[in-house]
Every structure is written in C-alpha cells, then in structure tokens.
Amino acid sequence: MNLDLNSFEEFPAETTLEFEVDYIDFVSQGFSFKDLLTVKIGIQEINDEYYCQAYLTVPVEEECCRCLTLFDDELLTDFTFSIKIGKGDSVLSSESDNSDVILLGNGEHIVDLSDVIREAVMLALPSKPLCDEECRGLCPNCGVNLNEESCKCKGVEIDDRWEDLKDLS
Ligand SMILES: [Zn+2]
Numbered sequence: 001m002n003l004d005l006n007s008f009e010e011f012p013a014e015t016t017l018e019f020e021v022d023y024i025d026f027v028s029q030g031f032s033f034k035d036l037l038t039v040k041i042g043i044q045e046i047n048d049e050y051y052c053q054a055y056l057t058v059p060v061e062e063e064c065c066r067c068l069t070l071f072d073d074e075l076l077t078d079f080t081f082s083i084k085i086g087k088g089d090s091v092l093s094s095e096s097d098n099s100d101v102i103l104l105g106n107g108e109h110i111v112d113l114s115d116v117i118r119e120a121v122m123l124a125l126p127s128k129p130l131c132d133e134e135c136r137g138l139c140p141n142c143g144v145n146l147n148e149e150s151c152k153c154k155g156v157e158i159d160d161r162w163e164d165l166k167d168l169s
C-alpha cells in the first residue's frame with residue numbers, strides 16, 4: 001500500500017489509490033472485504049512536510065448482530081496523517097511514536113500506508129453491525145428469523161388456555 005510522492009509534479013495534489021485488502025492482516029468474525037479498498041488522498045506540502053487528508057471506502061460483508069444474516073455494506077471513513085522527511089539516514093515509520101506521522105528518510109519518496117489504512121479500517125468497523133435499523137432479529141425461543149417469517153412463540157406465551165392447562169397438571 002504505497003504512495004509515491006514523486007508521482008506528483010506539484011502540491012497540493014490529489015490522487016486515488018486502490019489496494020487489495022488481502023494485505024491487511026486483519027481478521028474479524030462475521031466480517032469480510034468484498035472488493036478493492038479505495039483511498040482518495042489530498043496532499044498539501046509545507047516545508048518538506050506533507051499533510052494528507054484521506055477518504056477511504058471499501059465494500060464489505062458483515063454479519064448482522066441481531067439476525068446473524070450476512071449483508072453487504074460499505075465502510076466509509078476519513079482520516080488524516082502527515083509525512084515527514086527526516087534528516088540524515090532512513091527513518092523507519094515504526095520508530096515514530098505517533099502512528100499518524102509517517103517518517104521518511106532524506107531522499108525517500110515511497111510512503112507505506114499500510115499502518116494508517118489498517119488503523120482507519122479498524123476505527124470504521126461498526127461494533128454492532130445491523131442489516132437494518134429495524135432488524136427484528138431471531139426469535140429467542142425457536143430461532144426463526146423474524147424479518148422473514150413470524151413464529152407462534154409469542155402467541156403461545158400469552159395464550160390463556162395454556163395457562164389453564166398448566167394449572168390442571
Ligand atoms: Zn438483521
């Protein structure tokens with residue numbers, strides 16, 4: 001997931017990058033990426049420092065936390081980061097204690113965006129995905145998906161005749 005600063009003739013610049021999401025070693029239950037991840041990045045340059053505004057979208061498949069069906073969704077999120085060109089030898093981005101700043105060595109121009117993208121995706125993940133705000137979930141009694149069919153469980157509970165039968169036994 002690389003951004004090449006040399007691919008721009010001047011700043012501010014804007015670019016749209018597409019990445020395979022396989023490169024994100026990220027696993028979550030009931031969640032999968034369906035297609036390429038798209039990141040649109042606007043870059044401003046001030047004194048050898050690059051300020052980036054990114055907008056990320058990726059089609060995903062999620063599991064509804066109420067009815068457990070898989071549904072298609074799209075993650076959308078925006079995030080910012082900056083790129084600093086270090087002085088002297090190459091500076092690894094992992095040496096930065098702030099993950100939103102990517103450090104590059106003098107003369108370097110390839111920026112690895114994996115970390116900032118991974119972080120943005122993690123933050124964008126819904127903690128309780130819902131196929132629909134109105135999702136009726138599963139019947140806790142018989143397990144029927146109440147969005148698709150209704151069951152008789154509730155009717156049974158409030159049916160007085162059954163209460164009477166209980167008294168007889
Ligand atoms: Zn649902």
Ligand SMILES: [Zn+2]
Pocket residue numbers: 139140141142143144151152153154
């Ligand atoms: Zn039921």
